[in-house]
Amino acid sequence: MTMLDQRPDSQQEAANPELERRAERRESWRGFFHAVPAYAYLIAFFVLPLIIVFVFSFASRGRTGRPILDNWNLDAWTKLTEPLVSTIVGRSLFVAALNTVLCLIIGYAFAYWIATRPKQSTRTLLLILVLIPFWSNFLVRTYAWRILLDSDGYITQIGEFTGLWGRMLFTLPAVFLGLLYGFLPFMVLPLYAAIERIDWSLVEAGRDLYASGTRAFLKITLPLSRPGIIAGSILVFIPSLGAYVTPDILGGAKTTLLGNFIVTQFGAARNWPFGSALSGAILIVMVLTTILYFRSGARTL
Numbered sequence: 001m002t003m004l005d006q007r008p009d010s011q012q013e014a015a016n017p018e019l020e021r022r023a024e025r026r027e028s029w030r031g032f033f034h035a036v037p038a039y040a041y042l043i044a045f046f047v048l049p050l051i052i053v054f055v056f057s058f059a060s061r062g063r064t065g066r067p068i069l070d071n072w073n074l075d076a077w078t079k080l081t082e083p084l085v086s087t088i089v090g091r092s093l094f095v096a097a098l099n100t101v102l103c104l105i106i107g108y109a110f111a112y113w114i115a116t117r118p119k120q121s122t123r124t125l126l127l128i129l130v131l132i133p134f135w136s137n138f139l140v141r142t143y144a145w146r147i148l149l150d151s152d153g154y155i156t157q158i159g160e161f162t163g164l165w166g167r168m169l170f171t172l173p174a175v176f177l178g179l180l181y182g183f184l185p186f187m188v189l190p191l192y193a194a195i196e197r198i199d200w201s202l203v204e205a206g207r208d209l210y211a212s213g214t215r216a217f218l219k220i221t222l223p224l225s226r227p228g229i230i231a232g233s234i235l236v237f238i239p240s241l242g243a244y245v246t247p248d249i250l251g252g253a254k255t256t257l258l259g260n261f262i263v264t265q266f267g268a269a270r271n272w273p274f275g276s277a278l279s280g281a282i283l284i285v286m287v288l289t290t291i292l293y294f295r296s297g298a299r300t301l
Contacts, residue, residue: 050283053276053279053280053283054276054280055069055276056272056273056276057076057077057273057276057277057279057280058072058073058074058076058077058273059071059072059076059272059273059276060072060073060075060273061076061271061272061273061274064270065269065270065271065272066270066272067272067273067276075273076271076273076274076276076277077277079274079277080277080278080281085261085278088256088257088258088261089258091255091256091257092241092257092258092259093241095172095175095176095179095240095243095257096237096240096241096243097237098176099176099179099180099183099236099237099240100187100233100236100237100240102176102180103180103183103184103186103187103232103236104187104229104232104233104236106180106184106187107184107187107188107191107232108187108191108225108229110130110188111187111188111189111191111192111195111228112191112195112221114126114127114130114188114192115192115195115196115198116195123196127189127192130185130188130189131185133181133185134185138182138245139245141181141182142178142182142245142246142249142250143249145174145177145178145181145249145250146169146249146250149167149168149169149174149177149250150167150169151167151169153169155168156168156169169250169252170250170251170252170253170254170255171251171254171255172251172255174250174251175246175247175250175251175255175257177250178246178249178250179240179243179246182246183235183236183239183240186232186235186236186239187232187233187235187236188232189232190227190228190231190232190235191225191228191229191232192228193228194224194225194226194227194228194229194231195221195225195228198221198224198225199224202220202224203216203220203221206219206220230293231293234289234290234293237289238286238289241258241282241285241286242258242259242262242282243257243259244257244259244260244262244263247259247260248260248263258278258282261278262275262278262279262282265278
């Protein structure tokens, strides 16, 4: 009897490639059936609503504003090129881009400082402080900023006392401040995850080769933290582009962004096809941005 024949039956079955493939297929199907509830949830509450929005964008507007599905056209999409829409889109892109840049500058410095703390307990405590705003509702926090920025708020009183600024509520700077506060944690967390994984011996090797601190940061630390920069920028830019709560509460009617404009189309204007086309355009931008994120090598995050 050979050594192969002396092996247990389970080992002989494991050594059979056909049996291994069957076992892998069984595991794959088992995982699929376990994920069926999640798939059903995503299809029912994410995929189907998006399909409905795209269908409505090609419909006609009825007398009551509801879409008429028997007269397909591109009227809603052609309205996206109107001057008013272009102005609002340009303002929204500017606000989203500037908020992303500000979050990146502040968030990178803070994430770098957290990641370079010597004690793990200190880093954990600082991360908890970053996560504390998520423990309360975003709407409540935005209304708190409205109180601070109002004419009787502390921020306005400080500005009037020093003569640097006046009442900030219902202005574009108030919207910037609210968006910066709301989305800064979304930049800090992925940046910390990327910086914390850097092999600092590479930085030390660069310094040993007479690289200055600035040059070592630009040539070593910054490229190695690139996945976190890309991920954080995506997480901040996309929700900032379609933000509704912050511009509506802190900006008022004077600062109309895409989110407020879309809500107006579905509400006061009663133009569902046009609102659907605007929503579809934002979705296309988000999908393209996400594709750019993956193509930029952010899978290594």
